Amino acid sequence: MLVPLVELDGRIHVVLTRRRSDMRRHAGEISFPGGRSDPEDASPTATALREAHEEVGLPPENVEILGALSPVGTFVTGFAVYPVVGWVDHPGEWQLSPREVDVVLELELGALRAGYERRRLVRRGVPFTTDAYVVDDHVVWGATGRMLTDLFERLPPELVPGAPATTG
Numbered sequence: 001m002l003v004p005l006v007e008l009d010g011r012i013h014v015v016l017t018r019r020r021s022d023m024r025r026h027a028g029e030i031s032f033p034g035g036r037s038d039p040e041d042a043s044p045t046a047t048a049l050r051e052a053h054e055e056v057g058l059p060p061e062n063v064e065i066l067g068a069l070s071p072v073g074t075f076v077t078g079f080a081v082y083p084v085v086g087w088v089d090h091p092g093e094w095q096l097s098p099r100e101v102d103v104v105l106e107l108e109l110g111a112l113r114a115g116y117e118r119r120r121l122v123r124r125g126v127p128f129t130t131d132a133y134v135v136d137d138h139v140v141w142g143a144t145g146r147m148l149t150d151l152f153e154r155l156p157p158e159l160v161p162g163a164p165a166t167t168g
């Protein structure tokens with residue numbers, strides 16, 4: 001899974017996708033570009049770069065790998081997700097996979113952080129309360145939300161407007 005960071009208008013944004021509403025798994029959900037590893041993928045980084053290229057047309061040479069976040073488990077599918085953080089040279093126009101991606105979202109980190117809330121959701125008829133990041137009508141939750149929390153905990157506060165200052 002690639003956690004793409006890009007600077008737009010002097011602020012850091014994260015690139016997310018909204019999956020098509022007719023997908024069998026995670027339909028309509030917001031996630032980072034990524035998916036299952038293929039046998040030819042040498043590492044989680046190779047998988048992240050390949051999947052980002054397939055899903056949103058991000059050329060691997062446009063990504064500088066910055067590091068990795070902690071692996072995240074998914075409750076519904078039972079997968080382990082290995083998030084790789086990359087600084088992105090914006091390709092100018094995203095090339096969406098018509099089979100998987102409905103839209104690319106470039107959400108500013110400060111807006112995401114400010115949009116944190118506990119939210120009641122209903123999936124497959126089951127209500128539950130979860131951590132979520134809300135920007136406009138976009139709700140980021142689940143494994144992607146947990147990855148964002150990890151990212152926010154690791155980024156220097158000066159990179160995320162509105163982040164609490166550290167003392168030390």
